[in-house]
Amino acid sequence: MVELAALVELSSCHFAKVFKQSTGTTPHQYLLSCRVEKAKQLLSQERMPLAEIAQRVGFHDQSRFTSTFKKRVGVTPKQYRDHKI
Numbered sequence: 001m002v003e004l005a006a007l008v009e010l011s012s013c014h015f016a017k018v019f020k021q022s023t024g025t026t027p028h029q030y031l032l033s034c035r036v037e038k039a040k041q042l043l044s045q046e047r048m049p050l051a052e053i054a055q056r057v058g059f060h061d062q063s064r065f066t067s068t069f070k071k072r073v074g075v076t077p078k079q080y081r082d083h084k085i
Helices: 002-007 010-023 027-045 049-055 062-073 075-082
Strands: none
Touching: 002 010, 002 075, 027 049, 027 062, 027 075, 049 062, 049 075, 062 075
């Protein structure tokens, strides 16, 4: 977020405030949503291991990916993949 704030020449606190006013969500929550959406695409189209998908979409480990995905989608990545394919 610091990099984005610098690009628009705002402090990171002011950037976060303006971002939330504009989008209704924090920059971090927005980023997580983007990561989960990309993961859903990969799970539907690819047969790569879940750990690789987690890494590709920006999670440091599969455990964090799985818990975030389940919290946002309601099922685990494996359940999502099995249901979609």
